[in-house]
Amino acid sequence: MKKSLIALAVLAAAGSASAQSSVTLFGIVDATLMWGHGSVSNKHQLGNSGYNSSRLGFRGTEDLGGGMSASFWLEASVNNDNGTGAGTNTNNQASGNALAGLAGGQGLTFNRRSTVSLAGGWGELRLGRDYTPQFWNITVFDPFGTNGVGTTQVLNSIITGVTAVRSSNGVGYFLPANLGGFYGQLQYYMGENNSNVANKDDGNGYGVRLGFASGPFNVAAAFSHTDYSTGNVSQNNVGGQWDFGVAKLMGEYEWDKAGATKGRGGLIGGLIPVGPGEIRLAISRYKTDVPVGTDPRTNKWALGYVHNMSKRTALYATYAHVSNKDGAASSLNGAVTGINNSSSGLDLGIRHSF
Template sequence: MKKSLIALAVLAAAGSASAQSSVTLFGVVDATLAFGRGSVSNKTQLTNSGYNSSRLGFRGVEDLGGGMSASFWLEAGLANDDGQGAGTNANNQATGAGAAVAGRQGLTFNRRSTVSLSGGWGEMRLGRDFSPQFWNLTVFDPFGTNGVGTTQTLNSIITGVTAVRASNSIGYFLPANIGGFYGQAQYYLGENNSGAATSSDGKGYGIRVGYAAGPLNVAGAFSRTKYAAGNVHQNNIGGQYDFGVAKLQAHLSRDKNGAVTGKGWLIGGLFPIGAGEIRAAYSRYRTDAVVTEPTAKKFALGYVHNLSKRTALYTTYARVSNSGGSASFLNGAGGAANTSSTGYDFGIRHAF
């Protein structure tokens, strides 16, 4: 992704060396023509983020000397098909004054809004960020949890608000270059007043550790978020191996929301071909919410053709089969439980 750097004149005016600081403007605009077919109704729409999530962001860094640096990252999701912004969640809860999903008429920095301090000891990061428990689902998904091909271990997940991101978080990241090992820990707050049964709602933590060296990359994560109605646990492990002619990926997940347990897995791969790449995955997610154990199984196949380093055309086909009372449908289609649904994506992605 080509990045535009803008020198910070403010620091120069304050007597600091402007060359030591920079701000980067970056983004993705991804338009998708999406078709969904179900047993009850079909849907055709121009939507977004079929390959990469559409976004607009700003990030900056200041060299503090002695190996230390300070940085910020503000990243807003956007719906370029209609010009609206994306919603966010203020307190990691589905209800309450701070849980209102806002921003559909304007940009919110819902994807990430953090400030960091880094050094040889690692990075301390504060603000809204991806949760550690999400990373294995997206990194080890050939479709990167975007578009109709998104792994069913995320589409059917039962863990709620903190499945992908957490607000009010304090995170720590291990330093780079420690023999291939990497990891992060995150603690997040629900910010409720004390004295009520729900005072701990939205409070939780996540930890992820991994190892990446040569063609191998493996990682595991576990987390817990507190709610008076029942705590939420999200745990997974994933990995990939790059054979050169193909990159194989897989992950396993085991989640819990109160008394309900969900289990899932994915296996898939990325296969480079000329200026493009074939993507394929099979994923499954099952819960014990009822005795019939609702289960969704998805097969997805796609192709990405790179016109340049920043611009790509793509297409994806996916089909999900439901059983045991499951009712998962693709691209807005409608259907009855225990039936199947088919989806298609055709799109263009431009990054800057």
């Protein structure tokens, strides 16, 4: 009898513990028919991630009591047009690129995010691979969310290298959500080199982002620094959004440095709801100031429409055009264009989330 009672007590405790935890499988499959036109060559292909980045992920949270929780997040890029995964970077340096020197496609890696966290009323401590603070303003205040042919030229031409979007080996802190609209994060990431090598500091860096959101208004600024023996990198930006109801106005300004080279750019755009869908439009540019020679610059405009068939399924179309000056040769959707020439691109696709 006593053994039966003990067994029931153990089962009850296990049931209580499991009720306080959750694990979720999630993902996005986004297929894109892509056309690119350039002065040298054109390209037609089936790609992915024209509206949202295709991904497969697992996340879970455990309630630790007293307002504390522990969680994990593992998220991998998926190239659903050919079944491969996407490359990652292990040390915030060129030597850490998973595809460097390898033939064929990349296997599945949790390159988008791989973190474990501890959170409470004091905020969140997050460890692992994640977005850098200096990237958030670029994507949040881009009407195209830095996906597809409409992606802001600030990101397409950016000079800051490996840590422009994500960092590995990071230790991050996020402010709690109850600060009257203020939000922010700090992140320190490591290149993990030995102390007795000339490039011992390569890949070490930090970023900080602070913002304020209240009602229709949202504004944020971000600053960062990454060490490299070939020339340190800084990536800095401010961005904002105002929701007028009939439309959202968005903007971002960027100033960067990589060694002796400087980069400056910006975007202005908007989102206009139309029935079950949304019109997206943006004008962006990026200019590189090099120590010797001309200063390449690229201007871009993009126009798109998203039709939501349900909360999980959407059809979309985006057209974009870039013009290059002073030695730039940026092109769209895999096309090749000559120096100081233009390029155009078209995306037609379907996105399904789960």
